[in-house]
Amino acid sequence: MSDDGPEYDVDFRDHPERYEIGRGEQGVFKVEPYKSELLPLWSYADEDAARESAAAIYERYERYRDDDEFPGMDMARKYLQMGYTRAMRYAKYPGGRKYDDGDEREPQRWADPDKRAAALVFEKYWDRVREDEVYQRAKARHREQTD
Known part of the structure; x- marks a missing residue:
């Protein structure tokens, strides 16, 4: 999926067949209406913010x-x-x-322990989704239908 193509004018709730899974976090700031529903819930400022954010996003996932x-x-x-990835970058x-x-800096262990704690909170919820059999079946079914 191109990051700037007309497909981002699509309401993916109405047209789920047009959704492409993509790699990693691709489309996270563009795929509607999900971006508008999830972005306001997303925060990784510290462990408490991450805990609240990850729980709210996971609750939305369950819905x-x-x-x-x-x-x-x-x-x-x-x-x-x-x-996880953004908080870990700050960590x-x-x-x-x-x-x-332009040169990659050497990572520090741990430049920001609060961000590391936030990253670990997100990682637990991220793992729950990836390991969810319902998610795995839905992903396989979506790939079959859109290939």
Whole structure:
């Protein structure tokens, strides 16, 4: 899925067949209506914010799962993954800056322990989604239907 194509004008709740899983966190800021539903819940400022955020996103995931809404399920998974990866970047790199003048900086262990704690909260919820058999079956079914 292109990051700037007209497919982002699609309401993926109405047209789930147009949703492409993509790699990693692709589409996380563009796929509607899920972006508008999940982004306000997403925070990784510290462990408490992450705990509240990850629980709220997971709760939304369960709602999407109950409604058999795979694009929403997958987008919730992406927000949990992104909570982990963004918080971990801040945990390893002061100020979250991985690059300095185009060169990758050496990661520190742990530049920001609060962000590491936040990352670990997101990781637990992210693992729950990835290991969920309902999610795995829905993902396989979606791939079969869209290939």
